[in-house]
Amino acid sequence: MALLRAYTDSIIGLRDLALMGVMVYNFARVSATIRMNVEDYFSQGRRGWFRLHEKGGKLHDVPAHHNAEAYLDAYISEASISDEKKGPLFRTIGRRRKLTYNRMHRIDVLRTIKRRAMRAGLSASVCCHTF
Numbered sequence: 001m002a003l004l005r006a007y008t009d010s011i012i013g014l015r016d017l018a019l020m021g022v023m024v025y026n027f028a029r030v031s032a033t034i035r036m037n038v039e040d041y042f043s044q045g046r047r048g049w050f051r052l053h054e055k056g057g058k059l060h061d062v063p064a065h066h067n068a069e070a071y072l073d074a075y076i077s078e079a080s081i082s083d084e085k086k087g088p089l090f091r092t093i094g095r096r097r098k099l100t101y102n103r104m105h106r107i108d109v110l111r112t113i114k115r116r117a118m119r120a121g122l123s124a125s126v127c128c129h130t131f
Contacts, residue, residue: 018075025065
């Protein structure tokens with residue numbers, strides 16, 4: 001997992017990779033992704049699942065892609081949030097570059113994607129809908 005190693009320089013990198021992994025590999029909308037709590041990533045048998053909170057209060061359980069599972073496992077482990085089941089899965093970063101208890105906003109996600117796209121040498125027009 002070369003990509004995972006490239007992002008392990010910080011908790012921010014792991015969070016960003018997990019966030020993008022859920023959206024890309026599982027075709028999840030931004031709003032559904034950032035509404036996830038820690039408990040919304042769970043195991044059923046030997047497979048990981050995501051519970052996405054869709055429009056209109058609908059819940060949608062989808063099997064997790066194995067890469068998205070690996071990214072989330074690394075992020076949750078490093079962030080030490082596995083016991084905070086009711087807490088937000090994707091959290092903002094505070095002043096000391098530590099996770100807060102605040103849920104990311106969709107604008108935070110857009111900034112994250114644009115920042116990562118620019119670092120990768122991609123167009124500035126890359127956005128959440130590009131996935």
